[in-house]
Amino acid sequence: xxxxxxxxxxxxxxxxxSVCFALFLRxxxxxxxxxxxxxxxFLEPFAFIFGLSYVRSLVREGDAHGIPIFIFMLxxxxxxxxxxxPFTKVASAFSKNKPLYAFRQVQxxxxxxxxxxxxxxxxxxxxxxxxxxIYLLGVTFPVxxxxxxxLLFHLLWIMTISMSCILGIASSYLPEVxxxxxxxxxxxxxxxxxxxxxxDIPVEYWHWFTWNPLVHFxxxxxxxxxxxxxxxxxxxxxAFQFTLIVFFFAVSLYHLTWKGLLSR
Amino acid sequence: xxxxxxNLTKSYPSRLGPQYIFRNLNFDFPTENNVAILGKNGAxxxxxxxxxxxxxxxDKGQIYTNKSMSWPVALATGVHxxxxxxENTRFIGRINDVKDLSVYEEAVQDFAEIGKRFDLxxxxxxxxxxxxxxxxxxxxxxFDIYLIDEATSVGDPKFxxxxxxxxxxxxxxxxxxxxxxxxxxxxxxxxxxxIIEDGQLNYYGDLEEGIAAYME
Numbered sequence: 001x002x003x004x005x006x007x008x009x010x011x012x013x014x015x016x017x018s019v020c021f022a023l024f025l026r027x028x029x030x031x032x033x034x035x036x037x038x039x040x041x042f043l044e045p046f047a048f049i050f051g052l053s054y055v056r057s058l059v060r061e062g063d064a065h066g067i068p069i070f071i072f073m074l075x076x077x078x079x080x081x082x083x084x085x086p087f088t089k090v091a092s093a094f095s096k097n098k099p100l101y102a103f104r105q106v107q108x109x110x111x112x113x114x115x116x117x118x119x120x121x122x123x124x125x126x127x128x129x130x131x132x133x134i135y136l137l138g139v140t141f142p143v144x145x146x147x148x149x150x151l152l153f154h155l156l157w158i159m160t161i162s163m164s165c166i167l168g169i170a171s172s173y174l175p176e177v178x179x180x181x182x183x184x185x186x187x188x189x190x191x192x193x194x195x196x197x198x199x200d201i202p203v204e205y206w207h208w209f210t211w212n213p214l215v216h217f218x219x220x221x222x223x224x225x226x227x228x229x230x231x232x233x234x235x236x237x238x239a240f241q242f243t244l245i246v247f248f249f250a251v252s253l254y255h256l257t258w259k260g261l262l263s264r
Numbered sequence: 265x266x267x268x269x270x271n272l273t274k275s276y277p278s279r280l281g282p283q284y285i286f287r288n289l290n291f292d293f294p295t296e297n298n299v300a301i302l303g304k305n306g307a308x309x310x311x312x313x314x315x316x317x318x319x320x321x322x323d324k325g326q327i328y329t330n331k332s333m334s335w336p337v338a339l340a341t342g343v344h345x346x347x348x349x350x351e352n353t354r355f356i357g358r359i360n361d362v363k364d365l366s367v368y369e370e371a372v373q374d375f376a377e378i379g380k381r382f383d384l385x386x387x388x389x390x391x392x393x394x395x396x397x398x399x400x401x402x403x404x405x406x407f408d409i410y411l412i413d414e415a416t417s418v419g420d421p422k423f424x425x426x427x428x429x430x431x432x433x434x435x436x437x438x439x440x441x442x443x444x445x446x447x448x449x450x451x452x453x454x455x456x457x458x459i460i461e462d463g464q465l466n467y468y469g470d471l472e473e474g475i476a477a478y479m480e
Contacts, residue, residue, distance in 0.1 A: 015361050022358035030346050102341040103359050104318035259321040263276070 019105050023097070023114040031118070042125040045085065049077040049126065050133060056195070065197055066228040068139055074130060075225060076194035078123070079218045082153070083160050084185060086119040090164035094172055094261055101262045108261045109254060112168065116161045141225065148224040152239070156217050159243040162250035169257050172264040193218045198233050206233050213242040267293035267316065267409075271325035274311060284463065285311050288325070291465045293458075295331065295409055298431075298440040300450040300471065302478045303460035309443045310336075310413065312460065316441065317411050331408035331439075337398055338413040345387035349378060349397050352386055356401045368404055375430070376400035377423070395419050403430050409439045412453075414446075428452055447475060 032038045057070035064072045093108075093115035100106045134140055143149060171178040192214040198206065209215050216239040223231040272289040275282040285308040293299075293316075303309045314320040315327060317336045335341060342359075343352050353372045354365055362368045373382045376396040378389070386394060396419060402410060410431065419427065431440055431453065444450050450457075450471070457474025459466045468474030 018358050018361055022355050025358075026344060026347070026351075026355055029351060030344055033346050100342055102314070102317070102319045102338075103335045103356075105359050105361075263320045 015105055016110065020110050020114055023100075023106070023110055024117065027114055027118050042122045042129070045081060045122065046126045046129045049074065049081055050130065053077055065199055065230075067222060067226050068141075070137075070139060071134070071141065071225070072197075072222065073194070074134075075221045076192070076218050078127060078130065079156060079221055080189060080192050080194050080214060081126075082123050082156055083163075083214060084188065086116065086123075086160050087164055087167065087185065088178075088182070090116045090119060090161060091167040091171065091178075093164075094168040095264075098264075108168075108258055112161070112165055116157075116164065120157055143225050144227040145224045148236075149221060152217055152221050152224060152236075155239060155243050158247055159213065159239075162243070162246040165250040165254055166246065169253050169261065172261055173257075188212070188214060191215075197222075199230070203233075210234065210238075213239050216242075266295060267327065267329040267331065269293060269325070269327055272315075272322050272327070273324040274308075274315065274322045286322075286463050289463065289465065293465075294456070294467060295439040295441075297456050298435070298442065298454040300454035300457045300474070301441065301443045301460065302450075302457055302474065307460040308463070309460055312465075313411060313413060313441070313443055332406075333409045334402050334405070334407040334411050336411045336413050337402045339391065339395055339398065341398065343386050343394065343398060346385055348385055349373075349376070349382040349389070352397065353382075353401055357405075360405050362405060371404045372397070372400045375404060375426075392419055392423075396423055399427055403427070403434070407438060409441060410434070411441050413443045424449075424452065450475070 028038065032041050034040075053070055053073035056073045057068070060069055063069060067075075090112060093111045096115075097106070097108070097111035100111070101108070167177065167181060171181075191209060192212060193209065198209060198215060198219055201209065210233060216234040216236075219234040220231060220236060220239065222229045223234075269289055269291045272286050272291075273284070274286045275284045277283075301309050301312065311320070313336050315322055316329075317333055318327075319336060342356060344355070347355070350369060350373075353369050357365050357368045376382070376393075376399075378393050378396060381389065381393070386397070389397070399412075399419070402412075431438075440453060442450065442453055455471055457468045457471050457478070459468065459474060459478050466477075468477060
C-alpha cells in the first residue's frame with residue numbers, strides 16, 4: 001500500500017474551507033430565495049423578540065429587581081431564542097443536506113457548522129437591531145460586565161450547537177426523537193426565567209428550576225448588565241460545566257457515528 | 265493500477281437484522297478500460313458504486329486507490345431544484361476545488377447546451393436537461409475515474425454521442441465505471457464488465473462475454 005496518495009493537512013483545510021463557503025452560499029440561496037429575501041431572516045425573529053418584550057413592558061410598567069421590564073424581557077428572549085430556534089433547525093442540517101453527501105468532500109459536520117453559523121449570524125444581527133432600538137427609545141443603560149455577557153452568549157451557542165448535534169444524530173437513527181423533543185422544548189420557554197426572575201420564586205423551590213442551564217444563562221445575562229440584580233442561586237460554573245459535558249458528548253457521538261450518518 | 269478492495273463488509277440495518285451486501289470481499293478492481301457494473305436489483309451495484317466514490321463507507325475493510333474519482337454522477341446528486349443551473353454549477357465547482365470558476369462555468373454552459381435556461385432554477389428543467397447539466401459539470405472537472413450512474417440514459421442520441429466523445433477524449437488518461445440496465449448504452453460506453461452476484465464480484469475482460477453471463 002505504498003502508493004496511497006498523501007494529502008497535506010493544509011490542502012485538506014483549504015478544501016474544507018471552500019466546501020463550507022459553498023454550503024454557506026447554498027444555505028443562503030435556498031433559505032431566502034423568495035421576494036422577502038434575507039431581510040426576513042432576521043426581521044422575523046427580531047419582531048418576535050422585540051414585540052413580546054415591548055408588549056410585556058406595556059402590560060406591567062416599572063421594573064423587575066432593578067431592571068426595566070423591557071430590558072429584562074429582552075435579555076431573556078434573546079437568550080431563549082438563541083437556544084430554541086437554532087436547536088431544531090441546526091439539528092435538521094444533517095438530514096437536510098443528505099443528498100450532498102454524495103460528494104465525499106461534504107461531511108455532516110460541515111453542514112451542521114454552516115447551518116449553525118447562519119443562525120448565529122442572524123442572532124447577532126437581531127441583537128444589533130435590538131441595541132439600536134434601545135438607543136432610539138432612549139432606554140440605554142451601562143453594561144456592568146460586557147466580558148461576562150460576551151462569554152455567556154458564546155457559551156450558550158456552544159451548548160446550542162452541541163445539543164443540536166446530539167439531537168441531529170439521535171433523530172437520524174430514531175426519527176421519533178424529534179417529536180418527543182418538540183414536546184419537551186416547548187415548556188422551556190416558560191420555565192427558563194424569561195418572563196420572571198428566579199428571585200420571584202421562594203428559595204425552597206429553586207431546585208425545580210436551577211437544573212436547567214438556560215436559567216443560569218438568562219439570570220447571569222441580567223446580572224452581567226445590572227450588577228444590582230445579583231446572581232443569587234445561579235453560577236457560571238454550572239453553565240460552564242454543563243456546556244463542556246454536552247460539547248464533549250456531542251463530539252464523541254459524532255466521531256462514532258459520522259460514517260453511519262452518511263447512509264442514514 | 266487498480267482499485268483494491270480488502271476484506272470489505274457492508275450491511276444495512278433492517279427489522280430482520282443486518283442485511284449483508286458484501287461479506288469479507290477481496291477484489292482487485294481493474295480500471296484500464298471502461299467497466300460496466302452489472303447485477304440484479306438489490307445486488308449491491310449502487311452500494312459498491314457509492315463506496316468507491318467514498319460517499320459511503322464500509323462497515324469493515326478498506327478501499328485503496330491512488331486515483332481521483334468523481335462523485336457518483338446520477339440524475340439528482342447535488343443539484344438543488346431552487347437554485348439556477350449556474351449556481352449549481354458554481355457549487356459543484358467550489359466543492360471540487362476548481363481553480364477558475366468562471367472558465368468552468370462557461371465550459372459547462374457550453375457543453376450542456378441549455379442556453380439561456382442556465383440562469384433559470386433547475387426545477388424548471390426537464391429530466392434530460394438536468395442530466396445534461398450534471399454530466400457537463402462532471403466531465404469538465406478532471407478525474408482519473410468517472411463514476412456514472414445511468415445519468416446519460418435520459419439524454420437524446422445527439423447528447424449521448426457528445427458525451428461518449430467527451431469520455432473518449434478522456435479515455436487516454438481516465439477511466440469510466442458505469443451502472444446501467446440498458447445494454448445498448450453499456451455497449452456504447454464500456455469495454456469490460458463486472459457482475460455482482462451473491463456478494464461476489466466477477467470480472468469479464470470482454471464485455472459481450474459478461475453480458476452473456478449476466479443474461480443467463
